[in-house]
Amino acid sequence: MSSYRKIDILTRVEGHGSVELIRDGGRVVDACLHLSESPRLFEALLIGRRFDEIPDIACRICSICSTVHKVSALQAVEQALAVSISRQTGLLRELAVQGGQIESHALHVFCLALPDYLGVNGIQGLAAHELEKLQLGLRIKKLGNLIQETIGGRAIHPFNLIVGGVGEVPGSEKMQHLKDQLAGVRDDVTASIAYVSGLNDILPPLSMHPACAVSGGPPLFGNCLVTSTETIAANSAAAWLDEQVEASTHAKVSRFGGKAPFLVGPLARLTLAMPAAYAHYFTDTSIRSATKARVIELQLAVERAQLLVDLLLNDGLEKEQPVVAIAAQGEGTSVMEAPRGVLLHSYRFDDRGVCRAADIITPTSINQGAIALSLKELIVAMDGAEYEQIRAAAEILVRCYDPCISCAVH
Template sequence: MSKTAISVDHVARIEGHGDIRLVIENGEVTSCELAVVEPARLFESMVRGRYFEEVPYIASRVCGICSSSHVVTDLRAIEQAFGVEVSDRTRALRELLVYGSYLQNHATHLFVFAAPDFLGHKSVFPLADANPELFDDALSLKALGNELCTKVGGRSIHPITAVVGGFTHEISSDEYLELAEKLEAAQPFALAAVDLFNDFDVIDVQTEGDMLAMVAPGAYPVIDSDTARFVRSGVEFDAARVDEAIEEYAVGHSAAFCARVRATGAPYMTAALARINASWSELSRTARFAAAKAGLRPPEYNPFANNVAQAVEIVDALERCAALCRRLAEPAGAAFAGSSEPAAFEVRAGRGVGFTEAPRGALFHELELDDDGRVLRASIMTPTAQNIANLEADMRQLAGKLVSAGESQEVIQLEVEKLVRAYDPCLSCSVH
């Protein structure tokens, strides 16, 4: 009897801490686990009893990269509970804020975490030495995301200007135009990044799970829809009924919850790749052309393609945000109806479910509030927690394919690690 165990303690170049455990017996993968080894952080308990105004600032600490998404998601939940309608201008600013975190996250993941895998390096430092121009351009792109978040949200992480009903501050028209010029200037590098990641060789693995993304007619939505779609099955549901569509469950080998489609018990993936599968035709013209040139068009179910999908989303975000900034620079009321000043509202008891597309995928926040606006119950469903079960299934499939091909233990380990990184997991978020 032949038995091989592959163990990776603390997978490198991902957010958070997790271990890989693979067991191969007689040419078959008999066990495949991604063990999240971080302790529970208890954010859902932490906000219980807190006044609604405090909750977005607390929830933003779930993630330093996706903090804007957590704030906006909480705000949407609170506004749903209170019956608050926000202006078109507020929606535009929230979109800018979330897209700023896309630029931060995607640039970091692609060039610091993923690129060394394909360029023969064990970390980003040899890459910086070998190709300083590429490294500097990548850091400039991330810095641009930081600046966008700072200008709109008041600081680069854990934004402070976004509040229930609107924003407490806006930058000047000249600052909007300056941002637009910087976003447009970054476009050539973003297009080159799509070509770069498309040129990397990846193994042909087709995920067997579904994919989940926000959808809306005629839009590539990230903050402004309550409709989620399982892409493969075509089943849609309202975010307010997320508990009826998605089941969270615990496993013995990991501190994180996993998730599955409640109706079928099947795992699923939520990520940039899911969004592009769901709304490819609604990408900006430049991004859609770049995606088509890279061969990325629906249906695409190779999880390694999430790297290319993130590069395409950078192109899309730069163009979309530059246009938003130019419209926001126009005289008040010319491009967007209403003001971004916080709308009036009355505190009342209620339940709300906020839903956004964070950089890593679908994000849900459920809040129940009492008559005084204090939290009775909170539930957070992060992208990585939703992805873990599907990632384990893809790891198992990939390892089995490599074992059948007679690959060495070293190759199997490397390719499985590359797959984990392609999912862009945040294991700290998964134990929120």
């Protein structure tokens, strides 16, 4: 190999990574993804901390995904300590997670990905040339944050979600406000689907990876992983994903016991359980359709959130104290869907309720194998193209996976 050059920093993604393009003479012959974010060593930070501290610390893994990290950690802790939460707490958490889904997808589609389709540099370019589209996305994003704030007390690192329940139950006035805002955003979401599904593809079609998603609960929740052929129980999921340390990345890589890498995230969720109404948008299910999958999921999230708000309003939003958790020895594993795909939190506690083992597996680390294969395929598909074209396409391709590198490395 005569020379290589890195895409210095991947931009318009969360966290720090790069793509290395390997050249042989004038030709780009290979591409490698490096997730070079500095590890904060979360699994080590959590050891020695009491059970009630775990969700508060673990949610700091990532800001965009902080609500789902919080809920996932809470579920694992509560399972370990045999705490049963109320129906109301369950509904509130589910609603908060849908809020996170809405915020994350709107951020990605309208602030991070859209500039690729429109040929502008990012939010600054959007504000200058496509202000209405940026504002359309920001209105949806704001609603996602409003949901997270109403339930979690804050859009990022939601402190009001605690072991056994919530700090303060949001009142029916606040819930009614959410109901109105959700109804108000429906037209924006419909317009987004029409707009995004009409954008011209900017990448060649690439092979589809086998899909994997969480199943067995309400949307985004569950107790197992499913693929088109297998069902894997939550407590076997870590072994099935089979994370290994590799030299080129700070994020552990899922090896799936030597099988071909799986895709997790919006496109995987939809291809495994496609609602009939949206099937016609996905005649092409290669990764370039992921942006479309995100706007469809925006619709699904808003619909689900409306249903949850109605259930909570009908139930009456009772003030309630969190269920008291008693320190005890135990283990718990939660699997759920973060905006970018399968998220696993698993903890073991000693008889004083102190954390003795922690394992966190995140969607972007799982997707590394799929991204690597897509990059190699892109290089072949673009053989003969100018270096700068390949470089730009490689970055857009990685962005289709909406990587969250703070999560991946943690």
